[in-house]
Amino acid sequence: MNDLSELMASRRSVRAYADRPVDEVLVRALLADAVAAPSPSNAQPWRFLVVTSRERIAAMASAVREATARIASHVTPEGRAAFVAYGDYFVRFEAAPVVIVAIHRGRRVLGHLVDDALPGDDRARIEAMERDSALAATAMAVQNLLLSAHARGLGASPMTGPMVAADQLLGLLGVPAGWGIAAVVPVGWPAEHPSPTARKPLDAVVTWLR
Numbered sequence: 001m002n003d004l005s006e007l008m009a010s011r012r013s014v015r016a017y018a019d020r021p022v023d024e025v026l027v028r029a030l031l032a033d034a035v036a037a038p039s040p041s042n043a044q045p046w047r048f049l050v051v052t053s054r055e056r057i058a059a060m061a062s063a064v065r066e067a068t069a070r071i072a073s074h075v076t077p078e079g080r081a082a083f084v085a086y087g088d089y090f091v092r093f094e095a096a097p098v099v100i101v102a103i104h105r106g107r108r109v110l111g112h113l114v115d116d117a118l119p120g121d122d123r124a125r126i127e128a129m130e131r132d133s134a135l136a137a138t139a140m141a142v143q144n145l146l147l148s149a150h151a152r153g154l155g156a157s158p159m160t161g162p163m164v165a166a167d168q169l170l171g172l173l174g175v176p177a178g179w180g181i182a183a184v185v186p187v188g189w190p191a192e193h194p195s196p197t198a199r200k201p202l203d204a205v206v207t208w209l210r
């Protein structure tokens, strides 16, 4: 248990990678750990796209840059520099040898079982619950993947910033309709060792209702 806590505490988001390939056997091991995650009714509502083509990764980064620039042109002049600096973090997957895109799909199982008389609020909540559950499960799988990468000496980072260009990315990746991106996860041998990041004190984020 101490080892697991130590692993979780020492994981960092790594955004700079050595010019060294990651063996496919290792990538498969990360994905095997990812899919050990729990999911609603064990539906495993995730898929993982493993992108290693430099051209495709560059095209993804271009789409994200274009979307960021488009949005930046509508940010107030005072906020623009900060937004552009922030947007720089949306393309930090660009230099990674492997980019894993985790996608999710919420299936309407319960939503299909209810009759037409169910009030709209309840219907909306059931649909949101099923959709959000798929995203939550996929996020859990991504965390498994991040910890697995860290345990193996690899560097990785979860990224949702690239989703400013979600539609373009889905097209570039050939994702079928109905699936959404949960996270873009660059993976590589670390070329940086980021300092520890602070966490809010537990008492600031936990409420006990005894």
Ligand SMILES: Cc1cc2nc3c(=O)[nH]c(=O)nc-3n(C[C@H](O)[C@H](O)[C@H](O)COP(=O)(O)O)c2cc1C
Pocket: 011, 012, 013, 014, 015, 089, 090, 092, 157, 158, 159, 160, 161, 162, 194, 197
């Ligand atoms: C849902 C989510 C989205 C994130 N999106 C990005 C991103 O787009 N670009 C990026 O560089 N880092 C991204 N991060 C990494 C965070 O910046 C990082 O987790 C946070 O600063 C804490 O640092 P640590 O992971 O090293 O502890 C994201 C993290 C999460 C959980």
